[in-house]
Amino acid sequence: MKRTCFVLVILYTGCLAAPAQTPPPLVSPEVHADRTATFRFRAPNDKEVAVSVEGMAKPLPMQKDDQGVWSVTTEPLAPDYYGYTIIADGVGMFDPSNHVIKPNFLGRSSELHVPGPASLSWEIGAAPHGEIHHHFYKSGVVGDDRDFFVYTPPGYDARAKQTYPVLYLLHGFSDDASAWSAVGRANVILDNLIAQGKAKPMLVVMPLGYGAPEVLKAGFGAFRDRSLTDRNFDKFREALLTEVIPRVEVEYLVIKDRNSRAIAGLSMGGSESLLTGLNTLDKFGWIGAFSSGGITEEFDKEFPAVDSKATEQLHLLWVACGTEDRLIDINRKFRAWLASKNIKHADVETPGMHTWMVWRRNLTEFSSLLFR
């Protein structure tokens, strides 16, 4: 017994010295010329490691080599940005070899970029760049310290006279306020579309989307608690209408009428766009909902302000969802309800799951239609 303890102590001392023998860094992810990508993860003692890649139905199992490095190479991938999570013995992790992560309150994803041609709206090219403004404030409505981001297009000059329309662009559940710029590349997409004459110069305001930030503590099951969900939606709308929009309209050169105000968002933010936009049509003339989720099927109750006059007021109601998204059903039901009410809208079904690949394309198409 004593002998065993002695050995353990020696081992332990050896371990404390271990950082000196740091293993060589890995390259992960590595994108090859044929657009396949290799993920690598060093974990000599793990029993099972896989990588879950955004847009793939199942994690890809990784194989371990004799150096304790797990790896897997994908099929050729379409040029895009992909979130991915290393799942090491059941725990989702950032890839420690990659400094680019997706900001998110709940998920742990790193990011893979498979570069593509300049024709892809999210690729940084020769277009002049707009600017992103990061604002901080104490919300009286919610009671927390929070932030929002504002994209101003190239050439925007606060000292000039030109005024701009505004798109309020909302993130999804678990995202933070930086998601549409950091992950969605909204600034790059607008830079490119504006340079090509495909979108009108506009401001894009990206607020924090939680009216009840405690929904994050409940995790992805939060939407089962209807009173929490309703408070989250209601307080978000109140903070947007009474705090964010008034401040934007004081601090920026914007056109202050419903014809020049759009609201759109993804997932939870899609529902917020519908709940806020369709219930305050005096404020918004353009509404987009990408892969919306979190509202109930009692649409008459969710949208009490919507009647047949809505069609006259709306320049655009654009309801999109990927056909492989589990939320396609509720989106189809919602569009059927709109049709039953004779509300003119765009039915948009695209390939894809509940992914940023879908939403970057949604933003590209939707923003091109605005303010015309």
Add this chain to the structure above:
Amino acid sequence: MKRTCFVLVILYTGCLAAPAQTPPPLVSPEVHADRTATFRFRAPNDKEVAVSVEGMAKPLPMQKDDQGVWSVTTEPLAPDYYGYTIIADGVGMFDPSNHVIKPNFLGRSSELHVPGPASLSWEIGAAPHGEIHHHFYKSGVVGDDRDFFVYTPPGYDARAKQTYPVLYLLHGFSDDASAWSAVGRANVILDNLIAQGKAKPMLVVMPLGYGAPEVLKAGFGAFRDRSLTDRNFDKFREALLTEVIPRVEVEYLVIKDRNSRAIAGLSMGGSESLLTGLNTLDKFGWIGAFSSGGITEEFDKEFPAVDSKATEQLHLLWVACGTEDRLIDINRKFRAWLASKNIKHADVETPGMHTWMVWRRNLTEFSSLLFR
């Protein structure tokens, strides 16, 4: 043999189904009432896990429980923000239970906040908040797409007439351009100091600090390659002087003379502040160097423009280093060289290692002295 293969296949199928049995989420880090903090990391098969905490000389070994969760609780910690890295079987990782990470090209650190009183300059309090502007541009000098950040103080209004002095604030090796705001809390520190009348309202410009971004590929050994290091410093200075400063002075309401222009930075950025500032005294009247590193001891060669007239031109030359920092020696040698040249400067030695805890305090003190 056949039998073994069969068993392996069965196991493998079982493993693919594993994500359904996701383990319960951990709380990590958890700060207790006595200001101790507990780190937790699930890794049932790892042999050795430790956590390396910013400002501690050695990693803290973690202990595994029967659920495969490793944990350790610290001694009581002074209120501050601490970077920390989980070291799992020799690999440095982000903490997968924590969504707050430190942006960095090379290191993988998560962040622990031990909250403190409002008297600490980096705590978000009742002070009005300035704004952070994120700019993107193609650098002709370096040849890459890059970014810089600009803090404008509360009340800054591009449509008004008031002009402001500017602090150019430089990050360290391995940081990105967001480091001084995301990790250094420069915006919060300035908000608080300005509200308390301890700092003059000023703009803070935080550019990307690499003149030769390929230094990052060489890792922490980059500074042994003097030609690479010199190119990195030279091209940084050129990009700052010919690209960033001219653009800031067109786009913002700033006072365009050396008496209202300061330059300061940490580690590599401290050296850049000295190399740029002391060699272009016609541009800068205020210079700060925090824990500088990366320059040689041939100070006469590094600073050819410095002569006894420098003292007349400099409002402030502030050279700081933590006494437990391995760079204290070269900083002492540099200050001795300044003294030998009769260059007036502030010798600042504080407790601390090569850490952001030191640099947040450096910024607090240095920015309070500026433009008076």
